[in-house]
Amino acid sequence: MSSNDFQKGFTLLELLISIAIIGLIVLIITGALRLAHRSVESGERKIEEIERIRATLGVIDAQVQSALPLLQNGDGVEKPFFSGGGESLSLATNYSLWGGEKGYVIVTYEVESEDNAKQALHITEQTYGIDNIQETTLLQACDEIRFFYFRHDMEGANEEWLEDWTDETKLPEKVMLVIRRGRTKTSLTMPLRVQGQDDWISLQNTVVKK
Numbered sequence: 001m002s003s004n005d006f007q008k009g010f011t012l013l014e015l016l017i018s019i020a021i022i023g024l025i026v027l028i029i030t031g032a033l034r035l036a037h038r039s040v041e042s043g044e045r046k047i048e049e050i051e052r053i054r055a056t057l058g059v060i061d062a063q064v065q066s067a068l069p070l071l072q073n074g075d076g077v078e079k080p081f082f083s084g085g086g087e088s089l090s091l092a093t094n095y096s097l098w099g100g101e102k103g104y105v106i107v108t109y110e111v112e113s114e115d116n117a118k119q120a121l122h123i124t125e126q127t128y129g130i131d132n133i134q135e136t137t138l139l140q141a142c143d144e145i146r147f148f149y150f151r152h153d154m155e156g157a158n159e160e161w162l163e164d165w166t167d168e169t170k171l172p173e174k175v176m177l178v179i180r181r182g183r184t185k186t187s188l189t190m191p192l193r194v195q196g197q198d199d200w201i202s203l204q205n206t207v208v209k210k
Helices: 003-065
Strands: 070-074 077-080 082-085 088-096 100-113 119-127 134-142 144-152 159-162 174-181 184-191
Touching: 003 088, 003 100, 003 134, 003 174, 003 184, 082 144, 100 144, 119 144, 134 144, 134 174
Parallel strands: none
Antiparallel strands: 070 077, 082 088, 088 100, 100 119, 119 134, 144 159, 144 174, 174 184
């Protein structure tokens, strides 16, 4: 075997090694780019989720703070149009998700279970006395969505947060919404501007269709 044949064989080996190294570098770069793309997509999804939660909380805050102490006539007895539970909230407000400030609007929030053991927040709206129901889903894929209601006595000695509002003589002073997604827990406390009997509005002989 001549020195020229040895040199040619060595050059071919170098070429194969170079090709292998280049292929490995391309593979590493491709994997890094794919990982970066996934990270960007994940970050964009998280930002979108945060913005959606923020927008949802803004709407709920506006509706709760604009709650109206309407009296509904049920079984011949007038009582405030307000129903609150851990997974549902219904109230009268003058702020609409679809129309802004537009008179008396009945709003109902309901926590619904999804197939993947997650929870969603659904909203239904109806202008008082008009059969024009509108609805949509505000949040999805949440681990927990709960409502709480603040109550205290006249002297302020007893204060507590309740998961169910059963007082038919007045509205709660505050409503709190808790949303948990993974390790992130968000809570919003919303004061009601009216609670007392002096502020109640009586709308008799008007039927609310749900």
